[in-house]
Amino acid sequence: MDGAAALKRKSNPRVRGSSAKRSVRASTRRGKLAPRGGSRGPAAADVPLDPADPAIAETAALVAADGGIVLGSYRDPLDGRPLLLASLPLAAVAPTPFQRDLSPTHARRLADKIEETGVFLDPLIVVRGEDERWWTPNGRHRLAASKFLGLERITALISADEALAFRILALNTEKAHNLKDRSLESIRMARAIARRDRGARESEHAAELEAPELLTLGIAYERNGRFGGGAYAPLLKKVDRFSDQPLTKSLMSREGHAARLEEIDREVKRIVGALTARGFKSPYLRNYVVARINPVRFHKAKRGAAAAPPPMPLAQALTRMSASARRFEVGSVSNADLAWVAVGAEGSE
Secondary structure, eight states: OOHHHHHHHHHOHHHHHHHHHHHHHHHHHHHOOOOOSSOOSOOGGGSBOOTTSTTTHHHHHHHHHTTOEEEEEEEOTTTOOEEEEEEEEGGGEEEOTTSOOOOHHHHHHHHHHHHHHTSOOOOEEEEEOTTSSEEESSOHHHHHHHHHHTOSEEEEEEESOTTHHHHGGGGOTTOOOSHHHHHHHHHHHHHHHHHHOTTOBGGGGHHHHOOHHHHHHHHHHHHOTTOOHHHHHHHHHHHOOOOSSBHHHHHHHHHHHHHHHHHHHHHHHHHHHHHHHTTOOOTTHHHHHHHHHOTTTTOOOOTTGGGSOOSSOHHHHHHHHHHHHHHOOGGGOOHHHHHHHHHHHHHHO
């Protein structure tokens, strides 16, 4: 728009007013969250629940057997499932075995903040674990902070639904925030589900496992904690999908895929070493090389791509990637290429 047209637009109250109305309407549409039709959940009279009720009595008995005390019971507001609020001995509670590793620094900071506040307000969500202990799927660091503070007991919100331990990570406020932690969490959870139910299919647990590429990367991180998964994630997001096979079989296939990724990464390190010897110095060398040998780098992933067929099978992509790594010409790399990679990497952070 040239200057004269802009001035005319600003000076015209009808144009200015209509533009403002459109802006208000657009803002209203963006900020409005329309409720779903109908209502759900128990009526007020049905919310209170006697701990002796058959739906929760067995769980209440387990609490008492472990030295805990039931503080109350009720039906949750979503679908009315029975829940207990209890005080448990701290020693009776453990994190689920598939959670991310504990960060002592985070736990210490959390303990300091709890002590500053002077009150522990956030109960742990707890279910009965496979080892006959109480598992918390969302409170590993609060549990560690409580031990650091010397607490004898912890307040817990207990569900009789053991499978909740696998679903709760979808809304976990302590959810792992980096690719390595998320990947390790996913593969540990997949192995735990496979132990519980040998017929469980990978695709049936997509919500709990979050993304298929995390399973492949999780195995790679198990083998090598310093694996550069971030460089390979763009490839895997485009070609990795949840399998309809039982987890016991699909995880064996993923073991092979992770091993092939490691082989490719060794080739990538060789290429990076050759580039470094030629004077190239950039923190994005590995990302650049991986992007160059990525066989689907020009494939545009569309919204909902995770449910769409991949542009090629994962095994085929890894085969082509390995071949490209072996044929990589170090002499074809220029500083301008690396500059573009750096811009792309910074823009995605």
